[in-house]
Amino acid sequence: MMDFTPEQIERYSRHILLQDVGVEGQEKISNGKVLVIGAGGLGAPVLLYLAAAGVGVIGVIDGDTVDLSNLQRQVIHFTPDVGKPKVISAKEKIRQINPDVKVIAHHDLFTSENAFELIRDYDFIVDGTDTFPVKFLINDACVIAGKPFSHGGILRFDGQTMTHLPQTACYRCVFHSPPPPNAVPACSQAGVLGAIAGMLGTIQAAEVLKFLTGTGELLADRLLSFNAKTMNFRTVKLHKNRQCPVCGEHPVITELKEAEQTACDLKQR
């Protein structure tokens, strides 16, 4: 058993008090390694809560810099951070929240070239990206590498999330392939209510903590979606698709292909 310092015991006391977490669970959290892809609307709350919870190693990858238009929902970045690489801004905040956490920051895009190497050392991956091709890339990489991950997406007033574990339905089982370019608007075109980034991101963070501690029922083989206007939440039962191109009986995707980058934002990077 690892030895928590008195400060750590106090810091994590509200976790330790939980019967389903306890000392053992906190120990698992503290030994956990999680990669968060994207330090934007979803990544921000995920990173903040994982940091606060004391996840041992948090990797974060994002090629962007902080833009003034990000601040409406990407709550890990503050006004003085505008122009700063998002991963640097995020790392600074995490250190302030919880010095126990080790942060590995990659100021880079998540691509077919670096995907396997990036996810290799992590126990769990969080998709906090905003483009369909990358979401599929993350799915494919995790399925092939046998890594669990949380998918999340938000648009306007809607959010959806699912958790993939090896052997459970993957993102492609449900959504076969990315929609054609421009068929679905991106946030930057359609807009998004800032707070739903928090709503969905914290659900993803909770899934990570449940996964690390082995507590409760994950959103595996389930898709949760909500609409913030009506505040209706629903979960749909999912089934593994035998025809799935990546995890089906006869997979056709066996290696990663470069995702077609349909730029999410109108602004040029």
Place this chain on the structure above:
Amino acid sequence: MYKIPDTLDEDIARFGLLAGGYRDGQVGAVQFKAFRVPMGIYEQRKDDVYMIRIRATGGVITPEQLLRVIDIARRHGSDLLHITTRQEIQIQNLLLEEIEPILRELKAVGLSAKGGGGNTVRNILVSEGSGIFREEVFDATPHAMALTTRLIAEPDSYLLPRKMKIAFSSDDRQIDYAAINDLGFVAKIRDGKRGFRVYAGGGGGSSPSVGWLLFEFIPESELFAVAGALKKMFSEHGNRKNKHKARLRYIFYKLGEEATLRLIREYCDEARKTVPPFVPEAPVAEALPVVYTPPADITVDSGYPLWKKRYVTAQKQDGYSSVLAPFALGNLPLDNQTRMDAVKKWLHFVAQFGQHTLRFTTTQNIRLRNIPDIALPELYLLLKEAATDIHVPLLANNIVSCTGADTCRLGVALSKGLAAAIRKELMNGSLDTDRLSDVRIHISGCPNSCGQQLWADIGFAGKILRNDRIYPGYQVYLAANRAETPRMAAPVGSINARDVPKFVVKMLTAFLEVQDAYPSLTAWLETEGKARALQLIAEYEKVPDFADDKNYYFDWGAETVFSVIGRGAAECSAGLFDMIDLDLNCINEHRKALETETDRQEINSRLYDVIYSSSRMLLVTRGAEPKTTADAFNMFLKSFIEFGLVDSRYRSIVETARDARRTADFIARRDEIYALADAVTELYKNMDDSLQFKNGKTEEEQKPKTEKRFKDLRGVLCPMNFVQTKILLAAMKFGEDLEIWLDDGQPIANVPGSVRGEGHEVLEQIRTGEYWKVVIRKR
């Protein structure tokens, strides 16, 4: 007003430094408290919430000052002002960082909190009618003011063995608090010269006493000398080792009346040589009469005449009146904007009649004075607008209660709940309470005297009563004499809490029937009234079984069944000894009866009762509260016999009593039963104040050996104590035992339950002195 000493700025600055240091962890809590409390700043029941107690000699405050206090309090985040029974006002619910700026702002308007707490000269009381009531000898307010100014400037006033309370009475036929303070001055005129009769050593707390008559008369010039002498004598002879035996009266108990009075008089003789005389200032000509023309369009409603009758008193100054503005339980909430505006409005209105228009009263209200009679209708409308309780009889607004068990650790009963219930009963009934407006009803939640039940016409102090279960009750006190020959109210018996309001109304109804035949309520209460009270107490003695009427087992305003578990250790003792004595008396009565009893069945039954009382008697000291007869026997077996406090040879007789009840044959085992009773009684005799048994194991011996894991979690607050427990359990093997020590109160109320909630087994939970020993088996 009193004059603020020059040193106050320095004190406030020092307070600020210490407070900052305390916040940063540089200054320890004890060191900070030692400076904070004598500055009049108390931490409230909730951690990190503070209260400032502002000195107001004789309750005097100007309307401008009170308006400023309201303003300051609101700006610094307080939501409540509270008028105390010592004629002060408190700003409550403050954060620490607000205190220093508030003290500075208060000083700017001539107010100080220093000496509001701790071992200091506390706020000096003056009769609320001093200077205006027709019956008085002379106005003692200037004397109290001058004495305050003098004493608060002397450094040794803050370094006494214990607090020192001083009171002035302007009316020698209504001595009141002057008789139950450490030092009391009663206005008196001899040979045309002003002076005082002086009492010393009075007090209402533990071992209460009215003051001893120190001087039949001193001229007013000797005021400073006598007060200074008493302070010095107290400082040099008071008990500084035991704060529970430190008040001035304990010197009387120790040295005897004669020797103590002689000693004080010696100090006085000495002081007269050096202390400057009190010289009355030329009375400031208050702008009396104020020329006031009320607006023409004032129309009062039909409630006005009754209000005037109840709340308005004509002053000795013709054309002026005094008005009582009631505040329920002394509270002036600041969070209701409309009400605040209305209160400020009447304060502004009163301000135009001069500075000497307000006094806080010992009944926790505000007495307005120097109001021109022609302004009364307007004042009535303003008070009404402020939603003060001016439509209820005065008696209902004069009930004094301490805060009671809902916020006081020491409380047994919910005194505020009872006050509200009495109030309701008084107002619902047909009783003509307006003929009783002088009646004083005082309630304390425990045998301590914060509600001043010893100074009441009818007083109550919370206690625990029991039949098969425990239920809330009160010790009844009757007939304090606050008039000419001071005497504390005397206990006459106990009554269940539920029936107290009915008791009060029946008593007062009985008095009204014969009111004309008696000179005073006190006179009636001493004679016929006492008989009536005893009769009523007897009538109310039997309470219904729990199954028939649960109301009797709930305290007033409580939502759960009355219990002593989880109460603070200090006071639990108060009620606790009552409970123990009850069983002890039972045992003694049965044994006495058994000496002559011949009926075999009766003998057997009484012997069973002796076993039962012996088993139950000391359970309360272990925090155990049996719900059934079998419970009592089982708990005794577990907590006393298994724990080695009572010899195991008594196990069989207790088990027989448990299993066979009265059907077993106890006659042959009489000696054994008596020996059991003696063993328990002996144990009780050897119990110390912290409920430790001397012939039990000592603390050191109780510390478990290595085979059991152990952690002392005393001083660790919830929920960290449970967190620590979980961490220890996490490192243990299935089936291993862990012993932890927990504080009383929240910790013992929460941790064992939480441990069980996680599936572990709690093997033992035993009160040991002021803490609890809990043994857990990991599951």
